[in-house]
Amino acid sequence: MDAPFALEMRDISKRYPGGTLANADVSLDVAAAGVHAIVGENGAGKSTLMKILYGIEQPDSGAILLDGTPVQISSPARAIALGIGMVFQHFSLVPSLSVAENVVLGAEPRRGLVLDLPAALRSVGELAERFGLPVDPAATVGTIPVGQQQRVEILKALYRNAQILILDEPTAVLTPQEVAELFTAIRGLVARGRTVLFIAHKLPEVLAISDAITVMRGGRVVGNLRTADATAEELTRLMVGRDVSLQVARTSHAVGPVVCAIEGVSANNSAQLPAVNDVSFVVRSGEILGIAAVEGNGQSELLEVLSGLRQPTAGRITLGAEDVTGWSVRHLRQAGVASIPEDRLARGLAAEATIAENMVAERIDRPPLVNRGILDWSAIRRAATELVNAYGVRTSSVQVPVDTLSGGNMQKVVIARELSSQPKLLLAAQPTRGIDIGATEFVWQSLIQARNRGAAIILTSADLTELLALADRIIVLSKGRLVAAFPDPANLTPEDLGTYMLGAREQPAAERAMAS
Amino acid sequence: MTELLTTIISATFFFAVIRTTVPLLLAALGGLLAELSGALNVALEGMMLSAALTAVIVSASYPWWIGLLAGVLAGMALGAVMALFHLRFGADVVLVGFAINLMAAGGTVFILAQATGGDRGTSLALPSKSIPRLSLSWLGAIPGVGGTLEAALSGHSYLTWATVILVAGIWFMLYQTATGLRLRAVGEYAPAAAAAGISPDQMRALGLILSGALAALGGVQLAMFNYIGFTRDMTAGRGFIALGAVLLGARRPGGVAIAALLFGAFEALAIVLPALYTSIPGELIHSIPFVVTLVALVIYARRAQLLTRRRVAGVEGAT
Ligand SMILES: Nc1ncnc2c1ncn2[C@@H]1O[C@H](COP(=O)(O)OP(=O)(O)OP(=O)(O)O)[C@@H](O)[C@H]1O
Ligand SMILES: [Mg+2]
Numbered sequence: 001m002d003a004p005f006a007l008e009m010r011d012i013s014k015r016y017p018g019g020t021l022a023n024a025d026v027s028l029d030v031a032a033a034g035v036h037a038i039v040g041e042n043g044a045g046k047s048t049l050m051k052i053l054y055g056i057e058q059p060d061s062g063a064i065l066l067d068g069t070p071v072q073i074s075s076p077a078r079a080i081a082l083g084i085g086m087v088f089q090h091f092s093l094v095p096s097l098s099v100a101e102n103v104v105l106g107a108e109p110r111r112g113l114v115l116d117l118p119a120a121l122r123s124v125g126e127l128a129e130r131f132g133l134p135v136d137p138a139a140t141v142g143t144i145p146v147g148q149q150q151r152v153e154i155l156k157a158l159y160r161n162a163q164i165l166i167l168d169e170p171t172a173v174l175t176p177q178e179v180a181e182l183f184t185a186i187r188g189l190v191a192r193g194r195t196v197l198f199i200a201h202k203l204p205e206v207l208a209i210s211d212a213i214t215v216m217r218g219g220r221v222v223g224n225l226r227t228a229d230a231t232a233e234e235l236t237r238l239m240v241g242r243d244v245s246l247q248v249a250r251t252s253h254a255v256g257p258v259v260c261a262i263e264g265v266s267a268n269n270s271a272q273l274p275a276v277n278d279v280s281f282v283v284r285s286g287e288i289l290g291i292a293a294v295e296g297n298g299q300s301e302l303l304e305v306l307s308g309l310r311q312p313t314a315g316r317i318t319l320g321a322e323d324v325t326g327w328s329v330r331h332l333r334q335a336g337v338a339s340i341p342e343d344r345l346a347r348g349l350a351a352e353a354t355i356a357e358n359m360v361a362e363r364i365d366r367p368p369l370v371n372r373g374i375l376d377w378s379a380i381r382r383a384a385t386e387l388v389n390a391y392g393v394r395t396s397s398v399q400v401p402v403d404t405l406s407g408g409n410m411q412k413v414v415i416a417r418e419l420s421s422q423p424k425l426l427l428a429a430q431p432t433r434g435i436d437i438g439a440t441e442f443v444w445q446s447l448i449q450a451r452n453r454g455a456a457i458i459l460t461s462a463d464l465t466e467l468l469a470l471a472d473r474i475i476v477l478s479k480g481r482l483v484a485a486f487p488d489p490a491n492l493t494p495e496d497l498g499t500y501m502l503g504a505r506e507q508p509a510a511e512r513a514m515a516s
Numbered sequence: 517m518t519e520l521l522t523t524i525i526s527a528t529f530f531f532a533v534i535r536t537t538v539p540l541l542l543a544a545l546g547g548l549l550a551e552l553s554g555a556l557n558v559a560l561e562g563m564m565l566s567a568a569l570t571a572v573i574v575s576a577s578y579p580w581w582i583g584l585l586a587g588v589l590a591g592m593a594l595g596a597v598m599a600l601f602h603l604r605f606g607a608d609v610v611l612v613g614f615a616i617n618l619m620a621a622g623g624t625v626f627i628l629a630q631a632t633g634g635d636r637g638t639s640l641a642l643p644s645k646s647i648p649r650l651s652l653s654w655l656g657a658i659p660g661v662g663g664t665l666e667a668a669l670s671g672h673s674y675l676t677w678a679t680v681i682l683v684a685g686i687w688f689m690l691y692q693t694a695t696g697l698r699l700r701a702v703g704e705y706a707p708a709a710a711a712a713g714i715s716p717d718q719m720r721a722l723g724l725i726l727s728g729a730l731a732a733l734g735g736v737q738l739a740m741f742n743y744i745g746f747t748r749d750m751t752a753g754r755g756f757i758a759l760g761a762v763l764l765g766a767r768r769p770g771g772v773a774i775a776a777l778l779f780g781a782f783e784a785l786a787i788v789l790p791a792l793y794t795s796i797p798g799e800l801i802h803s804i805p806f807v808v809t810l811v812a813l814v815i816y817a818r819r820a821q822l823l824t825r826r827r828v829a830g831v832e833g834a835t
Binding site: 075076077080086088092093094095096097101102105106107108110113114115156 | 692693694696697698700701704705707708709710711712713714
C-alpha cells in the first residue's frame with residue numbers, strides 16, 4: 001500500500017501505577033475511511049490503548065503517527081485538535097444540559113462574549129441530519145434514551161471535526177434495533193471519509209461492521225486479520241487461546257416447588273408513568289425463567305420491584321410462604337434474593353472501594369468475615385481472592401479500587417458476589433452484557449449450576465440467543481403486560497419471540513395463565 | 517400587631533432590609549459560583565472577615581476605593597489558596613475552607629492589634645473611610661410615592677447598586693457565556709468536561725477565586741458602609757447564612773438573591789423586634805436565619821437525593 005495509514009501506533013507499552021502491564025509493544029495500522037475493530041478478552045488492554053490514543057493516558061514508550069507524521073498526544077484537547085474523537089465505554093455527558101450544549105461544550109460558538117445558543121442548536125441539528133444521527137438538539141440529555149445519548153457522543157466528536165472516531169464498546173448498551181441504527185450511521189461516516197476504531201465483544205457485530213480486525217490478549221497483539229478472511233471461531237481461538245462453544249449442556253432435572261409468586265403486580269417507572277401492568281407468574285426452584293422484551297417494556301422495572309429497589313403500585317409478591325411485598329432490599333437479601341443489576345456501575349459497585357470490599361459487601365454482617373463485631377481482613381481477602389480466581393477477574397490484587405478494573409472485569413466482580421451468595425432467587429439482568437466470550441461461557445455455566453443446585457432464576461437479556469440457550473421457560477412482556485408464555489422454549493426461534501415482543505401478537509389469556 | 521405591621525411596611529424598614537441583605541447577597545453570589553463549579557466554599561466567612569479588615573486598614577491611608585480593591589484582592593488571594601490546596605495538593609475542600617475560617621478569625625485579631633497598636637476588639641483608632649452614598653433625592657420630586665421611594669432607595673452605597681448589577685451580570689455569565697456553561701458542566705459532571713478538552717481544575721480555581729472576590733465585596737460593604745470600621749468577628753456567621761442562601765435559592769442567581777433578601781429581612785427584623793416586644797429575646801430572633809439555613813440544608817439534601825435517583829433512573833430507564 002502506497003498511501004500512509006490514517007493511524008499507526010508503534011510499539012506502545014503502558015504499565016499502570018498499580019503494576020499492571022496493560023499494553024506491551026502494541027502496534028496497530030489503521031487504513032483511512034474504514035472500520036478497524038479491536039477485540040480481546042476483558043482486561044486485554046483495548047480501552048487502555050484507546051485512552052493513549054485520545055491523550056488520557058500517556059504511554060511509557062512507543063510512537064503514534066497520523067497520516068505518516070509522528071505526533072505527541074499529551075491531552076484530550078490535543079487529540080481533538082489532531083482530529084481524534086472518542087466515545088467512551090461509560091458516557092461522558094452532562095445530564096442537565098441540552099443535547100446542543102453538550103455537543104458544543106469546550107468549542108462553543110460565540111457572538112462576541114455571548115454564547116450563541118441558536119447557532120449551536122442550528123449546527124448540531126445540521127450535523128445530526130448530515131450524518132444520519134437523528135436527535136433533538138434542544139432535548140435535555142438526562143431524559144433521552146441511551147441510544148440517543150450515544151449519538152450525542154458521536155456528534156460531539158464530529159462537531160470537533162474528528163477524522164478518526166474511537167467507539168469503545170458502543171453496542172454494549174444498545175438494543176438490537178439501536179445497534180442496527182448505529183451501524184447505518186457508522187457506514188455513513190466511513191462513506192464520508194471518516195476512520196472508525198470499533199471495540200466490541202460480540203463477534204457477529206465485529207464481523208458485520210469491520211474491514212480489519214486486531215486481536216489483543218494480555219496486553220499484546222496476537223493477530224491482525226482482514227474481516228473478509230476471518231471467522232468467529234478463529235477470532236475466539238486467538239482471543240481466548242482455546243475453543244469456546246457457548247453451548248450449554250442442559251441436563252434434564254426435576255423442577256421443585258414454587259420459590260417466588262408474582263400476582264397482579266403493577267409498577268411505575270421513574271417518570272411515574274405505568275411501566276408494569278398487572279403481571280402474574282411464578283418461578284420454581286431449579287428453573288431459569290427468561291423474560292423476553294424489547295428494552296423499555298417494563299422488564300427493568302419488574303426486576304427492580306422484585307429486588308426491592310422499586311415499590312409496586314399494586315399486586316402481591318410471595319417468597320416461599322412469606323408475603324414480601326414492599327420489603328426493603330436488605331430484608332429481601334436476607335431472605336435469599338440476589339440481584340445482578342442492569343446498571344452494574346451505578347447500582348452494583350462502590351467504585352472507589354477495593355475489589356475485596358465490593359466482593360464481600362453483602363456478607364460482612366456475619367461470621368466468618370466478622371469476629372465479635374470486628375472485620376477479619378485476612379478472611380475477607382482470602383474470600384475475595386477465591387472469587388477473583390474462580391471468576392477470572394483480571395487484576396493484580398484484590399486490594400485495588402474497583403474503578404481501576406477494565407469494564408468487563410468490573411461486571412465480573414458483581415456477578416461473582418451475587419452468584420456466590422447461594423441465593424434462593426437470583427435476578428439476573430443482562431448478565432453477560434459487556435463481558436468477553438470466555439467469561440460469558442463461564443457465567444452461563446454458573447447460572448446453570450445455580451439452577452441445578454435448586455435456585456430459581458429470573459433472567460432478562462437483550463440477546464435472544466442467550467435467553468433461548470438458558471431459559472427453561474420464557475415469558476414475553478410488551479408495554480408492561482405479559483402477552484405470551486412458553487413452557488418449553490426448545491423449539492422456539494428468535495422470530496417467534498419477536499412477533500410477541502413487538503406486540504403484533506398475543507396469546508389467549510388461558511394459554512398464558514397456564515404456562516406462566 | 518398593628519405596630520409591627522406599620523414598622524415593617526415602612527420605607528425605613530425597607531431601607532434596613534436592603535442594608536442587611538447586600539453583604540449576605542454578595543457572599544452568597546460568591547458561594548454560588550464555587551458551588552456550581554463543584555467546590556463547596558465554606559470559607560466565605562473567613563474571606564469576608566479578612567477582606568473587611570484589609571479594606572479598613574488600607575482605607576485608613578488611601579482613598580476608599582483603593583481600600584475596596586485591597587479587600588477584594590485579599591479575598592481573591594484566599595480563593596487562590598483554597599484552589600491551590602484543594603486542586604493541586606488534593607486536600608478536602610471543606611477542610612481547607614474551615615482552616616481558612618480559623619486562620620481568618622485569629623489572624624484578623626492579631627493584625628488588628630498590630631495596626632491599632634494594641635486594640636484587639638475594634639479599629640476605632642484607625643481613620644478608615646466609607647463607601648460613598650448614592651443620593652437619589654430627585655426621587656422625592658415624583659408626586660405621590662416620591663417621598664417613600666426616596667426614603668427607601670436614596671442613600672445606599674455605590675456598592676449596593678453595583679450588587680444589583682452583579683446579580684444580573686452573574687446570571688449572564690452563567691447562562692449566556694461559554695465560561696458559564698463550562699463552569700456548570702465541570703460542577704455537574706467533571707469527566708464530561710474533561711473529555712471535551714476543558715480542564716476541571718482550571719474552572720474550579722476560577723470559581724474559587726471569583727468566589728473570594730465576591731465574598732470580599734460583602735465583607736467590604738460590612739466594614740465600609742453598614743458599620744464603619746472593623747470589629748472582631750464582625751461577620752457573625754453571615755458567610756454560613758450566605759451558604760444557606762445558595763442552597764435555598766436552588767443554586768440560581770435569581771433564587772439566591774431572593775433567599776438572601778429573606779435572610780436580610782430576618783436580620784432587619786431582629787433589629788426592630790426587640791424594641792417592640794421586650795418579652796421576645798433578641799437572641800431568638802437572631803437565630804432565625806440559622807434555623808432557616810438548617811432547614812434549607814435538609815431540604816436541599818433531600819432534593820439532591822431525589823435528583824440523583826431520578827438521574828440514575830433517567831439514564832438507565834432507557835437502557
Ligand atoms: N486506571 C487504572 N489503574 C490501574 N490499572 C488499570 C487502570 N485501568 C485499567 N487497568 C488495568 O489494565 C488492564 C487493561 O485494562 P483495559 O481497560 O484496557 O481493558 P479492556 O481490554 O478495555 O477490557 P474490557 O473489555 O473489560 O473493557 C486491566 O488489567 C485493568 O485492570
Ligand atoms: Mg474496555
